[in-house]
Amino acid sequence: MSASCARQIFSLDLGGILTVVLNGYDCMKECLYHQSEVFADRPSLPLFQKMTKMGGLLNCKYGKGWIDHRKLACNSFRYFGSGQRLFERKISEECMFFVDAIDEHKGRPFNPKHLVTNAVSNITNLVIFGQRFTYDDHNFQHMIELFSENVELAVSGWALLYNAFPWIEYVPFGKHQKLFRNAAEVYDFLLQVIKRFSQGRVPRVPRHYIDAYLDELEQNAADPSSSFSQENLIYSVGELIIAGTETTTNTLRWAMLYMALYPNIQERVHREIDAVLSNGRAPTLEDKQRMPYAEAVLHETLRFCNIVPLGIFRATSQDASVNGYKIPKGTTVITNLYSVHFDEKYWSDPGVFLPERFLDSSGNFVRREAFLPFSLGRRHCLGEQLARMEMFLFFTTLLQRFHLQFPPGTIPTVAPKLGMTLQPKPYSICAVRRQQRVPHAGDTPFDR
Template sequence: MDSIFSLIGSYIDWDFKSLLLFTVVFIIAADFVKNRRPVGFPPGPLPLPIVGNMFSLDHTRTHEALTQLAEKYGDVYSLRMGQVWMVVLNRFEVLKEALVTQGDSLADRPQLPMQHDVTHGLGIGFTNGHMWRQQRRFALSTLRYFGFGKKSLEPVILDEFTHCAEEFRSFKGKPFNPHLAINNAVSNIICSLVFGHRFEYSDEKLGRCSSTIFIVFFFDNSIVPISSFVQLYNSFTVLMRRLPGPHQRFFQIWRAMFDFIRQEIKEHKQTWDPSEQRDYIDCYLKEIQMNKGKRDNTFDEENLIMCVVDLFAAGSETTSTTLRWAFLYMAKYPEIQEKVQAEIDRVIGQSRHPSMEDRANLPNTDAVLHEIQRMGNIAPLSLPHSTNRDVQLGGYTIPKGTTIIPNLTSALFDKNEWETPFTFNPEHFLNEEGKFMKRAAFIPFSAGKRLCLGENLARMELFLFFTSFMQHFTFSMPAGVKPVLDYRFGITLSPKEYEICAIARQE
C-alpha cells in the first residue's frame, strides 16, 4: 500500500513540475510573440521576458547609460520597458529632425498609468490635443499679461534677489547650504504671478511648497519613464496600486502639493472680484465662469490646480537647480568668477541693479551662464514624447503611439558640436572677437512644439539672479573642502547637497 501512495505522490510531483514548466514556457513564448520588435523598428539591446530592459540600466545615471548605448546601437535605438516599447533619440541633428522638422508628428505625450494617476488627464504638461492647446494658449497669454518674459517682470525678480541676498549675508561669509534660500527665491517669482503675492522665507507654506517641488523632481521619474519602480507600476498597475512601496509615498507627496494649491484657490475665491484680475488664478476663475456650459470647455477648478502645478514645475526647480550649479562652478573656477565680476563692475558697477538690456554688453557673463547650463545638463532626458502617426527617423519606421525619449545629454555633449564637450569652457559661446555666440546644439529647454513652457521666464531669472549674485558676492568652498560636481539623478540633474561661503564683495 505504501508503495502505491509513493508512486502516486511521485506522479503528482512530476505532473506539477511539468505544469509549472509548461506555464513558464507558455508565458515566455506569449511575451515574445506579443512584444517582439516590429518590422523596421530601431535595433536595441535584447529584452528579457516580461520585464524587458527594465533592470539592465543603471538608474542612478540613466542619461549616461542611454548615451553609451547609442555608441553600440546608433543614434536611434529602442528599449522595452516592461510591456512598453520606447525609442531613444541621440545627437543634435537627430533631435532636430524629430522635434523640429517632424515636430507635428511627435507633439503628443505618452499616456502612461503612473503619470495618469497623478495628473488625472489634466493640466498643460502631459495633456494632448484640444486640452493641451487650450490650456497652454491660456497660460502663455495670461502670464504675458502679468509680465512673463517682459521688462515689467524685472523689478519682481530683482526685489526677490534683494530678499535672498539678505539671507545669504546673514551667514556672514560662513559655510551654509544655499538650497532652501534659492528654492524659496525662485518659487516666490511663480507665487507672485500665480497667487499675486510672495511669501516670507520663514513662512511654513513656502517652505512646504519648495520642499515638495524638490522632492517631486528628485523622486518623480513618472515623466521620465525609465526608472524601475515606475516601469513596474506601469506594467503591473492593478497590482502595484494595492502594494506598499515608494510609489505610495510619491502619491502622498503629490497630494500634499495639490492640497497647498487648493487652499490658495479657496482663499482667493473669498476676495475674488471678476472685474479685477490680480494674478493667474483670478484670470482662470473668470475663464471658468465664462466657459460654463460650452461644449469644448476644459476649464474647471481641478484643472486649475494641475495647471498651477505645471507652472511651478516649469518655472522653479530647473532655475533654482541651475543657480546651485552656478555657485559650485564659480567656486571651482575662481579665475572665471573674477573675470565675470570684472566685466559686471565695468559695465554695471555697484550702484544699480542689472537689467536684461545689459545682457548684450556682458558677453563673457552670458557665455559663462550658458556653459553652466550646458554642463549642468538640468533636464538630461527632457520629457517623453509620443508619436501621433507613423514616422520615419534614422531610416527606421516608428509606429503611432510609440514613446520617444529625447536624450538632450547627447546634444549638449555632442563631440560634433562642441570643441571640448566634457570641459567647462565658456569659450564655447564666444566668437573670435569675444562677442556672445549662439549655438544651435544648446537645447537645455528641449525644442519644437513642446518647448519648455517656462523658458522665457527661466532665461530672465537666470540672467538677473546670476548677474546680481556675481555683482554682490564671491563664492568659495569652506576651508579644506574641494567642489564636488557629483549629481543626483531625477527629473532634473541636481548637485548633491553642499555648503558654500558667500562673501559680500562690498565688505
C-alpha cells in the first residue's frame, strides 16, 4: 500500500473506545477488499449490545452466526425477490401505486417523504412478509417513523455518551432513553407482525423470509451452537426493513430534490425516457441499458449525497497490519465513505453535481472504481441488487409521468439532516403532470 494511504488512516479516542478511521478509496480497498475478513467484525459497543445483544444480522459479530444469517437473508432476497422475473412486475405495480398517490396532489405542493418511504418499504415487505402494506396502514407507518428516528438518535451525543458511560442507562432523561423506548415498541410490533404472517405456514415450503427463518429455527433446534432464535428473528426483520427502506428512500428523495433544482438535467432525463418508452409504456429493467443518462443521474445522486457517509461501524476480527500500522483485534473501525466519493484522485470537481462523470464520450454509461455507496467486502450491502432495481424503476416511472418543480418563490436547502444516514431536510415539491399518455395502477406494467 502506498505512503499516501498511510496518511488516510488516523485514530480517535471516542470516550475511551479506540477507533480507527479509514479515508480515501485506496485505503478503503486495501482494508475492506484485500483484508475483507479482518475488517468484517462489528464493535461490541454498549449501544449495540443493548439494542440487539450483538445478534440479528446487521450488528452481529463476525462468525458462524453472522454467516448463517447472511446466507439466509441473501438466499431469501434472491429467491423471493430480485432473482425472479415476477418480482420486477411487483416493483412496477408498486411504482404505479406510488405515482397514482402523487397524482392525487394535482400538482400542488407536498412533502414526498411519506409516500416515498411507504412505496420503498413495500418492496422489502414483499420479501419479508410476502405482501405490501397500504399507504394508510398507520401502525406500519408509525413503526417506520420510529425506525427512522432511531437512525438519527443512534449517532446523537447521548448515544456516544452511552457508549462511553453505559451506567447512564439509569439516568431517566436523555435521548438514549427515547432510543430504547422506540426500539422496545418496534420489537413488540414486529413480534405481532411475525406471528400474523407465519400463520398457515407449511414447513419447508416457505412463502417469504419469515417462513424460511422459522424453517432454519426448527431444523437447528437440537444444535446448541445455532444462532437462529425467535429473538434474532425479530432483530433481523427489523434490520432488514430499515436497511431496505432508509437508504433507497433517501436516494430517491435527494434525486427528486436535485431534479427540481437542476431543470436542465431533469429535461434531459425526460427526453431519454420519452425516446425509449414509446406510447407511454411503463419502464422495465431491460430499458436500463438504453437509459444511460438516467442511470448516471442516480449514480451521481448516490455519490454526491453520500446516503450512508460513515457506513456502519466495523471492527477488526483479528490483529491487523496496514502499511506498517498495527491495529489490534477488536478495534472499532469507521469507514469514511464520504471521503471516497470526494477523493480528488478519482473524481474531478467532486463538489459539483455532474451526472456526465458516469458517461463516456459516446454517452454510454461507465462504472467508476471509487464508487462505494453499498460499501465493500464481506459486510457490503446484501440488498444492493434489489436497491438498484427499485431506484431505476421508481425514478424513471416518476419522471415519465411528472415534471418536478418547487413551489413558486421557494428553494429548499440542500444541507442534509444529520444521522447515520444523510437525508434531505423536509421540503415541498410540486409534481406537475406531463402531457403524455402514461399507465395507471390498473394497467399491466408489461403491456407492449
